[in-house]
Amino acid sequence: MKSTLKSLKMATTAVHGENKKHHHNAINTPIYYSSTFEFDNFENLEQVFNREKEGFIYTRWSNPTRQELEIKMALLEQGEAALAFGSGMGAISATLLTNLKHGDHIIFDNVIYGCTFSLITKFLVKYGITYSAIDLTNLKSIN
Structure with missing residues (x-):
């Protein structure tokens, strides 16, 4: 169905879901408020937990x-995939912690969101990540 959705106009893509069979053929995806999901037996839970089988265990990890939303965003942006987070700091933290490692150096504008600044200057430095906060509006400061 992905190839079909990629050829649709943006408004149509935003409305239609990937797999309506999971949602009883509803046009719009229902909102799943459940924090946890039930399994017929422990074996099924273990298979989903080990990513041998698709499914949902706990909403903080994944939710239908x-x-x-992630599937639709990827389609609308014509990307391979998308990730949705509960907050901007969740997205920023995941991005930095996934891509940086000991010995890396990060360069950022000296005017950024305060919590991002604290994450970099107070937390990441503990893991051997150095940084430079520079004025990105001044081209001479960028070497």
Whole structure:
């Protein structure tokens, strides 16, 4: 169905979901409020937990509503995939912690969101990541 959705206009893509069979053929994806999901037996839970089988265990890890949003965002942006987070700091933290490692150096504008600044200057430095906060509006400061 992905190839079909990629050829649709943006408004149509935003409305239609990836797999309506999971949502009883509803046009719009329902909002799943459940924090946890039930399994027929421990073996099924273990298979989903080990990523041998698709499914949902705990909403903080994955949720059908968020998964549908991520699929639609990837389609709308013509990307391979998308990730949705509960907050901007969740997205920023995940991005930095996924891509930086001991010995890396990060360069950022000296005017950024305060919590991002604290994450970099107070937390990441503890893991051997150095930084430069520079004025990105001044081209001479960029070497």
